[in-house]
Amino acid sequence: MGVSMPGSGWLKGQSNIIEYIFMTLFVIIMIVVLIVFISWFQYSQIGMRGGNLQTERAEFLMNYMINSPYLVIENSMLDDSKLTSLLFMDDYCDRMDGIFGTGWSLEIDLLTSEEGCYGNCTLESYPCCGSWTFCKNRRDFNKTRSYVIPVNVFRKMSDHVELASMKVTLYAK
Amino acid sequence: MSLVAEVYRVFQIILGIILSVFILYVLIAYSGGYSGVQQSLDRATIIKNFLTDSRSVYFTGNAINFTDFGAFDFSACEVDWRQEPHIVCVTEDEEIRSESMLIPIFFNTDSEVVITRDYVDFGWWRFYYITATSRKRILFNPLETDDEVWEFMVDVVEHLPDTYGFSPKTTYGFCDGMERIENLCSGSLCEQREFSSLLTRSRSGMTFSLCTTDMNREHRLIVISRDCAPGMSDRGICITPMTNGAGKIVFLDTGAEYTFTNMADITAAVIGRTDQDMFRRTEGENFLSLNKKLFFRMMGLAAEEMAERSSLILSNLPAGSEQCITGYSDFRDSMEIITQILKLDLEDEPIAQTLATELDNAGVLWQYLINNGCEHAR
Numbered sequence: 001m002g003v004s005m006p007g008s009g010w011l012k013g014q015s016n017i018i019e020y021i022f023m024t025l026f027v028i029i030m031i032v033v034l035i036v037f038i039s040w041f042q043y044s045q046i047g048m049r050g051g052n053l054q055t056e057r058a059e060f061l062m063n064y065m066i067n068s069p070y071l072v073i074e075n076s077m078l079d080d081s082k083l084t085s086l087l088f089m090d091d092y093c094d095r096m097d098g099i100f101g102t103g104w105s106l107e108i109d110l111l112t113s114e115e116g117c118y119g120n121c122t123l124e125s126y127p128c129c130g131s132w133t134f135c136k137n138r139r140d141f142n143k144t145r146s147y148v149i150p151v152n153v154f155r156k157m158s159d160h161v162e163l164a165s166m167k168v169t170l171y172a173k
Numbered sequence: 174m175s176l177v178a179e180v181y182r183v184f185q186i187i188l189g190i191i192l193s194v195f196i197l198y199v200l201i202a203y204s205g206g207y208s209g210v211q212q213s214l215d216r217a218t219i220i221k222n223f224l225t226d227s228r229s230v231y232f233t234g235n236a237i238n239f240t241d242f243g244a245f246d247f248s249a250c251e252v253d254w255r256q257e258p259h260i261v262c263v264t265e266d267e268e269i270r271s272e273s274m275l276i277p278i279f280f281n282t283d284s285e286v287v288i289t290r291d292y293v294d295f296g297w298w299r300f301y302y303i304t305a306t307s308r309k310r311i312l313f314n315p316l317e318t319d320d321e322v323w324e325f326m327v328d329v330v331e332h333l334p335d336t337y338g339f340s341p342k343t344t345y346g347f348c349d350g351m352e353r354i355e356n357l358c359s360g361s362l363c364e365q366r367e368f369s370s371l372l373t374r375s376r377s378g379m380t381f382s383l384c385t386t387d388m389n390r391e392h393r394l395i396v397i398s399r400d401c402a403p404g405m406s407d408r409g410i411c412i413t414p415m416t417n418g419a420g421k422i423v424f425l426d427t428g429a430e431y432t433f434t435n436m437a438d439i440t441a442a443v444i445g446r447t448d449q450d451m452f453r454r455t456e457g458e459n460f461l462s463l464n465k466k467l468f469f470r471m472m473g474l475a476a477e478e479m480a481e482r483s484s485l486i487l488s489n490l491p492a493g494s495e496q497c498i499t500g501y502s503d504f505r506d507s508m509e510i511i512t513q514i515l516k517l518d519l520e521d522e523p524i525a526q527t528l529a530t531e532l533d534n535a536g537v538l539w540q541y542l543i544n545n546g547c548e549h550a551r
Contacts, residue, residue: 012178014181016181016185017181017184017185017188020185020188020189021188024188024189024192027196028192028196031196031199031200035203038207056225060225060228063228063232064228064232064275067232069298069299069475070474070475070478073549074549074551081482081485081486082478082482084485085478085481085482085484085485086478086481088481089477089478089481095474096474098470098474099275099470099471099474100275101272101273101275123485123488126485126489127489156486157486157489
């Protein structure tokens with residue numbers, strides 16, 4: 001008595017508002033989900049990009065080394081006398097970092113040798129040796145990945161060419 | 174009832190407007206931030222691409238065009254040579270640093286550049302360098318024209334960019350007082366090969382007065398005189414020809430003087446813009462400093478390695494190869510002398526001349542080794 005009850009119009013209006021709010025909330029949630037997805041996608045792309053950068057760096061290093069006058073007698077032909085003498089210079093690793101950048105090591109191993117010379121190269125064992133390792137002790141770095149290619153090595157004292165493998169290892173802190 | 178419906182309708186509209194504005198604000202803020210980050214990433218990628226292409230030219234010697242700089246404004250980019258050389262671009266909003274350059278690159282950042290390779294050859298070692306040049310019109314102003322100056326000018330031209338078959342072009346000509354003399358090749362501008370050929374055909378006898386003509390951004394003035402002094406002009410560079418292997422470069426706009434020992438130094442000085450950085454150094458000065466740093470670092474390692482190599486070979490040469498023994502012994506001594514000289518102050522002209530003399534000597538000794546079959550010719 002004297003109190004008016006809400007009619008069907010009132011209830012219908014209320015349900016319309018609630019429906020409207022739910023729709024809006026749903027749209028907002030979808031937008032947030034989209035933003036999170038895009039961010040996650042970018043984050044995963046950065047991870048993949050890091051891998052690509054390592055590969056590009058390795059390609060650059062291998063290209064540079066196989067054409068570097070410090071290692072070769074002519075393009076794509078390593079010189080065993082240069083490899084050996086470089087290995088026994090003071091601070092050779094730091095100085096090669098100034099040429100090739102940091103975070104790498106290099107191993108060259110003969111695959112075939114007419115004289116059967118395969119051991120580590122020292123000033124005493126040269127020229128009968130077939131293995132050179134540069135900058136192996138990178139204790140501050142974690143190993144990441146290695147790349148191997150076949151190369152030619154010119155044997156200075158016997159004036160002939162032999163086949164070897166060149167392994168470049170990249171490191172990251 | 175219709176009044177209630179209208180009230181709820183108004184409520185719907187107001188709530189809709191508020192929520193739309195909120196959603197729009199979030200999207201615009203996110204997109205704006207994302208766009209800024211993406212632009213920075215794109216700039217860094219372009220610089221990385223430039224280094225990759227430059228290295229490719231360094232290894233192969235095959236010149237290429239590079240047009241990615243046209244996507245954004247890279248005029249704020251310069252080389253930072255003071256520690257480990259790299260490219261740095263500093264604007265109000267961001268700072269982008271590239272990885273270490275590792276190789277000498279003298280570059281412009283205009284929308285289109287040609288990347289070429291050249292080298293300085295010492296016989297036992299070659300020093301390669303890269304130039305990335307936009308449209309250039311190089312004007313020579315030789316204030317003396319005797320044979321020595323003319324031959325020096327030919328040598329300079331042969332180490333400047335050769336853009337034959339590519340665009341944008343680097344062209345060459347003369348400046349005489351108020352007159353620019355550029356259309357010397359069948360009425361057209363001369364490229365490097367044509368100009369070099371012209372210089373070897375047209376020997377001395379011509380005279381030039383100091384260049385005072387108007388020049389635009391594309392022009393680079395090279396004055397050649399035995400009396401280069403700061404203040405003789407306000408633009409370009411003045412080069413004193415080499416005496417005993419060393420000469421002087423004077424940047425006429427800043428008055429700075431440097432000693433040069435090889436043609437790559439001159440190329441570096443010519444390629445750079447005349448804009449000054451916060452230290453009041455032009456880009457040419459920065460490139461020159463970069464070249465000296467990398468040149469002496471690379472040569473130092475090369476000389477020391479060749480000395481060690483000569484010792485190694487000497488200890489393994491069979492008896493009877495007297496010519497090789499003598500040759501390697503002399504060559505080793507020369508390399509050791511060069512290693513010692515490189516530890517001194519090479520801005521001092523007498524020391525630079527000593528280095529140049531010893532480098533000439535080393536070249537002769539290397540040729541002796543080749544002539545006697547101890548080394549293979551390149």
